Amino acid sequence: MTNLLLMTGVFLFSFVVGYFLISRIPTLLHTPLMSMTNAISAVTILGVLILFSVSSTRTEQIIGSVAFIMAAFNLVGGFVITDRMLKLFKKKGGCK
Amino acid sequence: MTETYSVMNLLLDFFFFFILILGIWLFRWPHRAKFGNLAAAFALACAAGMVLYRSGIMHPNIVLISLVIGSIAGFWVARRITMIQIPAMVAFQHGAGGVAAFFLSLAELMRGSHHLGMLNEISGLLGLAIGSLTFSGSMIAGGKLSNTLGQEQRILPRHTLLVLTNFISIIVLIITALVAPMESRIYFYILIIFMSVLFGILFSIRIGGADMPVLISFLNAAAGVAAAFCGMIIENKLLISCGAMVAASGSILTYVMCKAMNRSLYRVFVPVQDISSKNKNPKTDKTDIYTINPEASHPPIEKDNFQKALEYAQEAKKIIIVPGYGMAVAQAQFAVIDLSNLLIDMKKDVKFAIHPVAGRMPGHMNVLLAEAGIDYDLLKEMDEINPDFAKTDLSLIVGACDVVNPAAIEIDGSPISGMPILHTHESGHVVCCNLDDKPGYSGVENPLYKNDNTTLLLGNAKETIEYLVENLSKETPDIEASLNKKNQRTPFDVAVSVLLTAQKIIIIPGYGMALAQAQFKVVQLASMLESIGTEVKFAIHPVAGRMPGHMNVLLAEAEVDYDKLYEMDDINPEFSQTDAVLIFGACDVVNPAAMDTKGTPISGMPILNAHDAKRILICNFDENPGYSGVENTLYKDKKTIMLIGDAASTANELIEAFK
Known part of the structure; x- marks a missing residue:
């Protein structure tokens, strides 16, 4: 029961923090924002790492490696494309 | 410790x-x-x-190999994608995130059923379901955004009932899986995945192209929730909080998009059936945008309108440019930036008004303009700029319709009533550079077009803007000359614009191409077309070349991906959905006389149905008949553009024109 409360608490806390932070972001950057949060959602890669930290059966290994490839694709692709996009946003007369 | x-x-x-x-x-x-x-x-x-x-780590090899494969694929795709393809790319990545989430849940459930607590198990099952539906939903969304799937809503009979049944069955399966004996649970897991994938498909196929920004934001949130549930199975707080944060971001964007389109989330996900069947027009309009017919799209701009637009632009002190997705489709953003730079040099106050749903995903228009090199300080949000329109001398609309439609505030009961719009109608003059004066996606007529202070410059936005730039920078504008230039376009110019606007192109190589040693240039041209997002296929007639399969070898030598080479029977049904066919040095194998006329040497010979395509570009050495000696009726077809000459140099000229 304490576990349930703790985990729900973590979820709600992060949701609220995220909500306040993100509602202040200008619409100018909504596409890079979505593409970055998309990369963040590949945090499941941590879960897959933990999965591989103990010995596993052949089936688990196959399932795990598919999950790992997909998460890595999402993670790397998401951050790289966001970086490319953000480099496009320029201001006149200065590299700022 | x-x-x-x-x-x-x-x-x-x-x-x-x-x-x-x-x-x-x-x-x-x-x-x-x-x-x-x-x-x-x-x-x-x-x-x-x-x-x-x-x-x-117990299995470093597996982890390392998976990491390398996934990262390289992600990096490679992210480097190659163009900015207009971003929404599709993001959608596919949501899908990848979904796969990772449900596979992780599955592995944990299979391993841990013996010691996982009830809570972890419920989280795992939910992670399984949400991950799978994110996956399939994103694949459909990605397909629609990249135009591989049709844009239209697909509504099955009793769609809502189907979705509901599907949803309930998932819940029932989850509950049963919780109480089922250990050994049989794996079957329930697989069933849950299957039903959830189905749910994702059913759910997203009935969402139309215009509502994609909502769907993609929603899937963003779903991917976050799936990650959070994964975190709950293994009780990892970082996973939970990251997932929650992504869910928050996706929810906010979903809300912003719904508000900007004046649609409730419910209406987006459960569209009213009769609207989609009654309003056939908006659907065809939408496809028109994607398959621009170059001749229909270049009605001569009326000289008077053009003159008026130039005068307004010269006199105006305050100008607001309103870009819409039509601008992106016409690839006019670079020309628009040129125009804005020129106007700024002329000491005018220039701003850009960005409607929240301009583009295919939240903020997409900003990225497209940023790519074209705009100073982002000039980009203004709707609420910020709307009060300024009344004080503005000229609003320049480029490829936007519904977002500037005053009917949204003036008329009740239309599909867009109540939708927030950009108040261009309040400005002194409106110049509208749209493809046509038909209604936009909503199907609602735009009364702005009929206003006295509106000047329509219909046609390809890129060209219209380029002519404006050309004449604004001159001391004495020579409208006559540039309009003449516009109206007397050579077949080559037409061919270039056909290729640039086509979504789907089939290339037919013949032995003439090999004789001219043009295959390398042709392949280079094909990859250039692909880099701008065009789908390119090669159609190989069985007797193209000098021995069976010869053409395939020649093209393989020029390093064509053999997946793109299609046999005659496979590709013939596709010609009717193709925007342009590009023929290099082939004659008899595309001669419709083989089917139409009896008694010629080639009658009855199977041919490639190039004549079914919307446009046909022929790059042959001459107009003479091929080996058979039968006149090729395709050359006289109204849809055909002849580019006579050495195939290699024609291909080279096309490549140069693209650069």
Whole structure:
């Protein structure tokens, strides 16, 4: 029961923090924002790492490696494309 | 000892969470967002390193190989994608995130059914379901956004009932899986995945092209929720908080998009059936945009209108440019930036008004303009700029319709009533550079077009803007000359614009191509077309070349991906959906006389149905008949553009024109 409360608490806390932070972001950057949060959602890669930290059966290994490839694709692709996009946003007369 | 250890863990988790928050916080300022992105990437990398350090790894080979494959694929795709394809790319990545989430849940459930608590198990089952539906939903969304699937809504009979039944069956399956005996649970897991994938498909196929920004934001949130549930199975707080943060972001964007289109989430997901069947027009309009017929799209601009537009632009002190998705489709953003730079040099006050749903995903228009090199300070949000329109001398609309339609505020009961719009109708003059004066996606007529102070410059927006730039920069505008130039376009110019606007192109190589040694140029042309998002296929007639399969070898030598080479029977049905056919040195194998006329040497010979395509570009050496000696009726077809000459140099000229 304490576990349930703790985990729900973590979820709600992060949701609220995220909500306040993100509602202040200008619409100018909504596409890079979505593409970055998309990369963040590949945090499941941590879960897959933990999965591989103990010995596993052949089936688990196959399932795990598919999950790992997909998460890595999402993670790397998401951050790289966001970086490319953000480099496009320029201001006149200065590299700022 | 264990206590300090867990406090340490908690602190570290909190530290990573803090860097992540810092990263998102930096997104408030465009020039700092880049560091924000790097900070977030850094936080995740550190967290992964921490996990490795803490718990070690049992199968380093598998992890390493998977990491290399996934990262290289992600990196490669992310480097190659163009900015207009971003929404599709993001959608596919949501899908990849979904796959990762449900596979992780599946592995944990299979392993842990014996010791997982009830709570973890419920989370695992939910992670399984949400991950799978995110996957299939994103694949459909990605397909629609990249135009591989049709844009239209597909509504099956009793669609809502089907979706509901599907949903209930997933819930029932989840409950049964919780109480079922251990050995049989795996079957329930697989059933849940199957039903959820089906749910994702049913759910997203009935959402039309215009509502894609909502769907993609919603899937963003779903991917976050799936990640959070994965975190709950293994009780990892960092996973839960990252997932929650993504869910928050996706929810906000979903809300913003719904508000901007004046649609309730419910109406987007459960569209009214009769609207989609009654309003056939908007659907065809939409496809028109994608398959621009170059001749229909170039009605001669009326000289008077053009003259008027130039005068307004010269006299105006305050100008607002309103870009819409039509601008992106016409690839006019670079010309628009040229125009704005010119106007700024003329000491005019120029701003851009960006409607929240301009583009295919939240903020997409900003990225497209940023790519074209705009100063982002000039980009203004709707609420910020709307009060300015009344004080503005000239509004220049480029490829936008519904978002400037005053009917949204003036008329009740239309599909767009109540939708927030950009108030261009309040400005002194309106110049509208749209493809046509038909209604936009909503199907509602735009009364703005009929106003006295509106000047329509219909046609390809890119060309219209280029002519404006050309004449504004001159002391004495020579409208006559540039309009003449516009109206007397050579077949070559037409061919270039056909190729640029086509979504789907089939190339037919013949032995003439090989004789001219043009295959390398042709392949180069094909890859250029692909780089701008065009789908290119090669149609190989069985007797193209000098021996069976010869043409395939020649093209393979020029390094064509053999997946793109199609046999006659496979590709013939596709010609009717093809925007342009590009023929290099082939004659008899595309001669419709083989089917139409009896008694010729080629009658009855199977041919490639090039004549079914919307446009046909023929790059042959001459107009003479082929070996058979039968006149090729295709050459006289109204849809055909002849580019006579050496195939290699024609291909080279086309390549140069693209550059």
